Amino acid sequence: MTVAEAVKETVSSLAGQTPVTESAERSSTPASAKDVTKPGAPGTRTKALENVEEEGSAPVIWIPVLNKGTSFTLEERKEKRLEGLLPPAVESLQLQADRVLLQLKEDCDTPLQQYELLAQVAASNETLFYKVLIDNITMLAPVVYTPTVGEACQKFDRIYRQALGMYFDHVHYKGRFRQLLDHWPSHNVQIIVVTDGGRILGLGDLGTNGMGIPIGKISLYVSGGGFHPEHSLPAQLDCGTDNEELLKDRFYLGNKVPRLKGEAHMAVVDEFVMAVKDKWPDCLIQFEDFQTDQAFKILEAYRDKVLCFNDDIQGTGAVVTSGFINGMKAQGTPIAEARVVFYGAGSSAVGVASMIALLLQQEGGTSKEEAFKNIYMVDSKGLVTTSRGDELPEHKQVVARRDDVPNIKDLKEIIAHVKPHALIGLTGAGPSFDKDVVEEMCKHVERPLIFPLSNPTSKAEITAEHAYEWSGGKAIFASGSPFDPYKYQGKVLEPGQANNVFIFPGVGFGAVMVKSRTIQDEMLIAAAKGLADYVSPEDIKKGKIYPDLGELRDISAVVATAVGEEAFRLGLAGIPKPQDLGKFIRSRMWLPGQPKFDPAKSNMQYENGTAGVEE
Numbered sequence: 001m002t003v004a005e006a007v008k009e010t011v012s013s014l015a016g017q018t019p020v021t022e023s024a025e026r027s028s029t030p031a032s033a034k035d036v037t038k039p040g041a042p043g044t045r046t047k048a049l050e051n052v053e054e055e056g057s058a059p060v061i062w063i064p065v066l067n068k069g070t071s072f073t074l075e076e077r078k079e080k081r082l083e084g085l086l087p088p089a090v091e092s093l094q095l096q097a098d099r100v101l102l103q104l105k106e107d108c109d110t111p112l113q114q115y116e117l118l119a120q121v122a123a124s125n126e127t128l129f130y131k132v133l134i135d136n137i138t139m140l141a142p143v144v145y146t147p148t149v150g151e152a153c154q155k156f157d158r159i160y161r162q163a164l165g166m167y168f169d170h171v172h173y174k175g176r177f178r179q180l181l182d183h184w185p186s187h188n189v190q191i192i193v194v195t196d197g198g199r200i201l202g203l204g205d206l207g208t209n210g211m212g213i214p215i216g217k218i219s220l221y222v223s224g225g226g227f228h229p230e231h232s233l234p235a236q237l238d239c240g241t242d243n244e245e246l247l248k249d250r251f252y253l254g255n256k257v258p259r260l261k262g263e264a265h266m267a268v269v270d271e272f273v274m275a276v277k278d279k280w281p282d283c284l285i286q287f288e289d290f291q292t293d294q295a296f297k298i299l300e301a302y303r304d305k306v307l308c309f310n311d312d313i314q315g316t317g318a319v320v321t322s323g324f325i326n327g328m329k330a331q332g333t334p335i336a337e338a339r340v341v342f343y344g345a346g347s348s349a350v351g352v353a354s355m356i357a358l359l360l361q362q363e364g365g366t367s368k369e370e371a372f373k374n375i376y377m378v379d380s381k382g383l384v385t386t387s388r389g390d391e392l393p394e395h396k397q398v399v400a401r402r403d404d405v406p407n408i409k410d411l412k413e414i415i416a417h418v419k420p421h422a423l424i425g426l427t428g429a430g431p432s433f434d435k436d437v438v439e440e441m442c443k444h445v446e447r448p449l450i451f452p453l454s455n456p457t458s459k460a461e462i463t464a465e466h467a468y469e470w471s472g473g474k475a476i477f478a479s480g481s482p483f484d485p486y487k488y489q490g491k492v493l494e495p496g497q498a499n500n501v502f503i504f505p506g507v508g509f510g511a512v513m514v515k516s517r518t519i520q521d522e523m524l525i526a527a528a529k530g531l532a533d534y535v536s537p538e539d540i541k542k543g544k545i546y547p548d549l550g551e552l553r554d555i556s557a558v559v560a561t562a563v564g565e566e567a568f569r570l571g572l573a574g575i576p577k578p579q580d581l582g583k584f585i586r587s588r589m590w591l592p593g594q595p596k597f598d599p600a601k602s603n604m605q606y607e608n609g610t611a612g613v614e615e
């Protein structure tokens with residue numbers, strides 16, 4: 001006798017009735033106890049009951065994007081056949097959120113435990129997850145995102161409970177990616193963050209463990225940018241891994257094959273991009289944490305063809321450009337005169353340098369060559385020059401110095417030679433700005449910009465404490481991972497967070513809402529300026545050059561509007577121009593507990609005279 005039959009027999013004997021029919025029992029009795037998956041356990045995105053499978057729909061409490069859990073009213077429980085599937089209390093979303101907050105505070109000893117708890121909530125009830133995240137973004141961004149997400153990626157295969165996104169596995173499914181996309185339950189995906197795990201933060205090749213990054217970025221696209229969760233998709237390209245430890249790890253979840261290189265790698269990326277464009281032509285693809293060479297190749301291949309950008313090259317480029325604009329204001333240095341030393345010459349460093357050079361071009365009316373004259377890149381061999389005798393990869397050739405600079409290797413000596421206004425660390429290598437380096441910076445500029453941007457915290461080039469102590473409290477400090485405020489001689493100094501989280505949610509939302517065909521660097525400069533203007537002149541004078549993360553939603557609305565405006569200016573937007581673009585953007589930002597935006601119910605006015613009709 002199967003479990004289902006046993007249950008039926010018990011039910012009918014208790015009720016003194018003939019056995020209930022299959023259809024009459026379908027919302028209460030599992031066909032097989034083995035098949036029943038509790039909400040939040042693996043497999044809930046799909047079907048868990050045999051009879052449900054036949055009918056093609058699972059109870060709504062098992063679909064994370066639709067589940068409201070104990071918030072379903074008695075009427076809804078009746079209508080959706082949920083009676084008996086929930087405890088009696090009908091709770092508000094706020095009360096549900098209070099419970100999660102209590103659990104986060106009282107039941108979790110470490111940020112990683114909080115990460116795991118939140119992942120569990122996300123896997124069963126996305127509305128609740130986003131309510132908690134949005135209302136507590138300052139406290140929880142460091143949990144779902146940098147720096148805790150770094151640890152979560154390192155341990156992804158150990159703490160794994162839920163897929164939470166899609167995996168494009170080249171070993172088993174190459175040639176079938178388009179078909180795989182049809183398995184994703186949402187029919188309208190507007191934003192995808194994709195990685196191949198090749199260079200996760202400053203932690204190197206983490207293979208499929210890198211999936212934590214798309215999941216974390218997507219949670220900020222929704223909480224910070226305003227996308228509806230149903231319109232978002234975290235994606236992992238499994239291209240193998242060269243990480244020896246993972247290859248030996250019995251829990252590792254990816255294919256244990258060497259990482260694809262060159263054309264074979266590009267073929268997998270290409271199949272993915274083409275599949276997405278075929279299924280969701282207006283969807284934005286954000287490339288994330290690919291190895292430097294591949295990151296540039298991928299960006300060059302698609303930047304003018306499809307709606308996409310690379311967050312490490314362009315997102316980081318824009319966020320640092322924003323801090324640079326405000327930092328120069330705080331210093332009183334005209335932008336066109338500012339000299340910048342980059343410690344590191346990977347994708348992010350070259351991305352930031354190129355973005356700052358574009359700003360210098362725009363502001364100073366200079367040529368590209370002229371703009372690059374104020375930029376000095378340093379890699380493991382010292383100053384990057386065309387004359388130092390090694391063969392430079394393409395991305396370094398753009399930023400290599402062509403003039404007659406000496407071949408210096410030591411960072412302190414380079415600073416003594418260049419006398420920079422800003423020192424930007426993007427090595428991914430950990431502490432490297434020592435006391436001598438900071439003191440040398442201070443010899444030439446009253447308030448030097450010191451930006452240790454490598455993530456997570458352990459990879460930062462210098463801590464806030466050291467930067468403030470060694471500069472006598474003078475440094476204008478911003479880091480990629482958050483640092484706590486620091487008390488220097490009785491004065492509380494607030495480190496800024498120069499993380500692309502201030503840029504990507506707004507850039508993505510703005511570009512998608514105006515249906516931009518592509519994303520151009522001018523749009524990222526517009527984002528950088530929008531972010532820079534968000535900070536008040538009084539704060540800038542005090543050395544506070546970035547806003548607070550607590551304002552992320554409002555910041556993203558401002559960034560999205562600036563990006564949308566620029567898309568219209570460049571002739572890339574695919575909708576008529578709304579009379580009030582800011583209002584248009586804000587009206588579309590989703591909040592938990594609210595229905596999806598319905599264009600039919602909107603009465604937006606457009607510059608071309610149309611009204612009401614939107615998409």
Ligand SMILES: O=C([O-])CC(=O)C(=O)O
Pocket residue numbers: 146200201202289311312454455480499500
């Ligand atoms: O994820 C972050 O915090 C910023 C980023 O893109 C990186 O470090 O690769």
Ligand SMILES: [Mg+2]
Pocket residue numbers: 201288289311312
């Ligand atoms: Mg990144």
